[in-house]
Amino acid sequence: MRATLTFLGSGTSMGVPTLGCPCAVCRDAAEPGSKNRRTRPSVRLEFGGHTVLIDTGPDFHAQALRENVTRVDAVFYTHHHADHILGMDDLRPLTFKNTADLPLYADEATAAVIRRVFDYTFRTVDRYPTSARVELHTLPQEAGAYVAVFGAHFQRIPVIHGREIITGYRFGSAAYITDMSDLAPESIALLQGLDILILDALRREPHPSHSHLDNSIRLVELLKPKRAYFTHMSHDLDHEATEAILPPHIRLAYDGLQLDFDIAPTVNSEAAR
Numbered sequence: 266m267r268a269t270l271t272f273l274g275s276g277t278s279m280g281v282p283t284l285g286c287p288c289a290v291c292r293d294a295a296e297p298g299s300k301n302r303r304t305r306p307s308v309r310l311e312f313g314g315h316t317v318l319i320d321t322g323p324d325f326h327a328q329a330l331r332e333n334v335t336r337v338d339a340v341f342y343t344h345h346h347a348d349h350i351l352g353m354d355d356l357r358p359l360t361f362k363n364t365a366d367l368p369l370y371a372d373e374a375t376a377a378v379i380r381r382v383f384d385y386t387f388r389t390v391d392r393y394p395t396s397a398r399v400e401l402h403t404l405p406q407e408a409g410a411y412v413a414v415f416g417a418h419f420q421r422i423p424v425i426h427g428r429e430i431i432t433g434y435r436f437g438s439a440a441y442i443t444d445m446s447d448l449a450p451e452s453i454a455l456l457q458g459l460d461i462l463i464l465d466a467l468r469r470e471p472h473p474s475h476s477h478l479d480n481s482i483r484l485v486e487l488l489k490p491k492r493a494y495f496t497h498m499s500h501d502l503d504h505e506a507t508e509a510i511l512p513p514h515i516r517l518a519y520d521g522l523q524l525d526f527d528i529a530p531t532v533n534s535e536a537a538r
């Protein structure tokens with residue numbers, strides 16, 4: 266089954282342009298159509314007539330208008346930081362159109378924060394009447410465990426994000442690994458044989474909780490996907506200048522970029538448990 270992935274956002278938590286920053290990249294990002302304009306990180310997957318999101322950040326409303334997101338059938342969350350969850354409330358009008366509650370999937374730690382931040386949505390007593398009609402499911406915790414939705418498997422890929430272990434996802438021949446300072450050792454085997462690898466690459470200099478350019482290039486060389494795209498980028502990386510120094514199979518994502526790939530059958534089914 267073929268799928269289309271759209272980058273709703275490719276920027277770091279502060280977005281590009283970064284508020285109050287006069288740098289050349291931020292100035293360029295303010296121009297219409299600039300590939301340096303990066304909203305908060307999220308992707309949309311379309312396959313078999315269904316739409317699945319990974320994360321709903323604070324820019325989700327604008328991203329959904331830009332990319333004509335008119336339905337959502339499931340959302341997978343990577344972790345609890347604001348740049349990944351704060352758009353959950355903007356799912357409301359889309360959930361009113363669905364016949365059943367919209368399933369949200371998150372690991373235990375992420376689900377706990379979503380429940381706390383959007384307490385009025387999940388309250389069973391005295392629930393706010395026009396809250397999002399969502400149902401929060403906890404992901405199985407083991408590396409490589411998967412949830413099957415609409416004929417595709419979403420596998421949990423544990424990744425290290427500073428002092429936390431958060432969730433990356435593999436779905437068929439593609440993987441989305443945002444917010445990562447390193448891969449968990451058990452995840453290396455789960456990321457073999459990829460067509461597309463999407464990886465965090467925040468900036469040029471090392472950072473305590475994010476991968477930097479050289480480290481992400483090293484991981485691409487280790488995992489050997491056919492193509493790799495970097496995301497969660499700050500204003501430190503100018504789109505054109507950075508792509509010019511990258512090998513041709515590694516590109517920078519940009520808002521609105523679309524990629525086609527096989528989401529099923531699961532390529533590493535022997536690794537899927």
Ligand SMILES: [Zn+2]
Pocket residue numbers: 277278306346348349444497
């Ligand atoms: Zn982030």
Ligand SMILES: [Zn+2]
Pocket residue numbers: 283286287288289290291292500
């Ligand atoms: Zn800047």
Ligand SMILES: [Zn+2]
Pocket residue numbers: 344346426444
């Ligand atoms: Zn984060």
